[in-house]
Structures are given as structure tokens and as C-alpha cells.
Amino acid sequence: MIVATGATGNVGRALVAQLTAAQAPVRALTRDPRRAKLPAGAEMARFDPAAGPAALAPLFDGATALFLHMAAVGEHADAVLEAARKGGVEHVVMLSSGIVEDGADQTHPLYVAHADLEERVRLGGFGWTFLRPNAFATNSLQWADQIRAGDTVRGPFAGALTAPIHEDDIAAVAVRALLDDGHRGAVHRLTGPTAVSTDEQIHAIGRALGRDLRFDEVPPEEVTEAMFPHVPAAMLPALLKSFAAAVGVAPEITSTVESVTGTPARTFTQWAQDHREDFTQGN
Numbered sequence: 001m002i003v004a005t006g007a008t009g010n011v012g013r014a015l016v017a018q019l020t021a022a023q024a025p026v027r028a029l030t031r032d033p034r035r036a037k038l039p040a041g042a043e044m045a046r047f048d049p050a051a052g053p054a055a056l057a058p059l060f061d062g063a064t065a066l067f068l069h070m071a072a073v074g075e076h077a078d079a080v081l082e083a084a085r086k087g088g089v090e091h092v093v094m095l096s097s098g099i100v101e102d103g104a105d106q107t108h109p110l111y112v113a114h115a116d117l118e119e120r121v122r123l124g125g126f127g128w129t130f131l132r133p134n135a136f137a138t139n140s141l142q143w144a145d146q147i148r149a150g151d152t153v154r155g156p157f158a159g160a161l162t163a164p165i166h167e168d169d170i171a172a173v174a175v176r177a178l179l180d181d182g183h184r185g186a187v188h189r190l191t192g193p194t195a196v197s198t199d200e201q202i203h204a205i206g207r208a209l210g211r212d213l214r215f216d217e218v219p220p221e222e223v224t225e226a227m228f229p230h231v232p233a234a235m236l237p238a239l240l241k242s243f244a245a246a247v248g249v250a251p252e253i254t255s256t257v258e259s260v261t262g263t264p265a266r267t268f269t270q271w272a273q274d275h276r277e278d279f280t281q282g283n
């Protein structure tokens, strides 16, 4: 049995769908199973990470592996890991971040949070696989409200370059790490296949929607929290600093998705097509 935290999120939902399609037993943890809308083949369990190890224990009955999502366990990682260990989990596949690398700014809050959780997993005595993706294509959903409202998207750093990765590809690597031998002790750095600027992302979404969208670049000092609805306010300054540093700078591009799954990583154009409804229907 594979236990998945963050199971209703971008990556977790794709992971649960792929595991159930492969007929692998998966227990999806969520704060609210009634709203989870996950495939029928998945077992669903209510997850309150603050409940303490005793209350968390039944979630790991019969479990051998854990997909670990940092935000979903929050400050309760140790209790969740303790319950997992007692329940029999031997392998943790953690959704970490590409920000964890040699030479990184070790004061960056996203570095601190992910490196700290990786360390807890290592010290927990599990076999582990760390997935370190760079920018998610789903970050573009931050423009969905603006795109529903009109053809102009306002934001900073039109020329910031990333290699956005499709959540299905992160999930596909996680599936292989969970189901196959040979991934214990592996660090998988994951990216999309090509560099795409902010401006080009908006145009790709426009093409998918059959609309002529344009990006109206605003100076960094005019950025509002509303432009980044999914980013916690405390994280925004560090994130803007990262975007500023990415202007005109070629991003890291890895072939890990293809080498692990056998299929090339999906393009941002593909992602935009897959997500048309997210930019047209209310959420």
C-alpha cells in the first residue's frame, strides 16, 4: 500500500490517477475526503497532521511506501514520519524542490524548508527518493483570474526564463520511484523540455484558448500580492528575487523525466492545452 499526502493537489492528483490506472493500491490522504474527487480505485482517508502519532497510526496500516508533500504535512512532519515508520513504511518518495542543490542560497526560505524536510526523512531511517523539480507549469494558473477577465495579463519579469514541468511528468517519475526498484538514494532533478519566458507562456495559453493574450510587464515595485494568489505573502519577496535573477538566463534543463519514464517531458504548449478549462471556467 502506498500512502499519498498532498493527494488532491496538482502532483498528488496526477499521482493517484496514475497509480490507480496501474492498479497499484493507494491510500490518498486529504483534509476533506468529501471534496477530494479522486478516482474510485483509490482508498481515501481523512488527514489531520496535527492529530499526533497515535491518531495518525491507522493511516499507515499495511503501508510500505509514502509520497511526502511538504505543505500537506507542514510543521507536523516528524509525527507523520513516526507514524509512517511504525506502520511499516520503508520508502519515502518526497516532492522536494530544485532549489536544493550545491551552491544554493541556504538562507532562501524555500531552500530551508525543503532541505530541512529531506534531512528529517534521511534521519528517519527510510529508504528515500528525492524529486527536485524546478518551476511547475501549474504556476501559470496564477494568471487564470486575469485571463478569465480579459486579454491582458499584468505581472513582472516578462523575460524570466524557466523550463516549466507538467505535473503529470512529476507524477510519472514518482510512480516509477514508488513501484520500481533502483530509486532508493536517488535524487531526481526534474524540469520541462525547453526554456519558456513568462511572455511566451502567456502566448502559449492564448493559442490554446484561441485568444490573442498579451503580457503587460509591470515593474517589480508595482507587484501586488493579488498577482500571485497561490504564493504565501511571506514567500513573495524571495520568489520575486528568483524571478529577477531568471530574466534572460537559460534555466537548467534535465532529461530525467525521459530517462526514468521512457517518455519525453511534456511541453508547455501541451500543458496549456491540457488546462484550457482552468482558464475559462470559474473555480
Ligand SMILES: NC(=O)c1ccc[n+]([C@@H]2O[C@H](COP(=O)([O-])OP(=O)(O)OC[C@H]3O[C@@H](n4cnc5c(N)ncnc54)[C@H](OP(=O)(O)O)[C@@H]3O)[C@@H](O)[C@H]2O)c1
Residues within 6 Å of the ligand: 005, 006, 007, 008, 009, 010, 011, 012, 029, 030, 031, 032, 036, 069, 070, 071, 072, 073, 074, 095, 096, 097, 098, 132, 133, 134, 135, 136, 138, 139
Ligand atoms: N510550484 C513550483 O514551482 C514548485 C517547484 C518546486 C517544488 N515545489 C513543491 O511542490 C509543492 C506543490 O505541489 P502541488 O502543486 O502538487 O501542491 P498543491 O496543489 O499546492 O497542494 C497539495 C495538497 O496539499 C494539501 N495542502 C496544501 N497546502 C496545505 C496546507 N497549508 N495545510 C495543509 N494541507 C495543505 C491540500 O490537500 P487537502 O486540501 O486535500 O488536504 C492540497 O491539495 C510545493 O509546496 C513545493 O514543496 C513546487
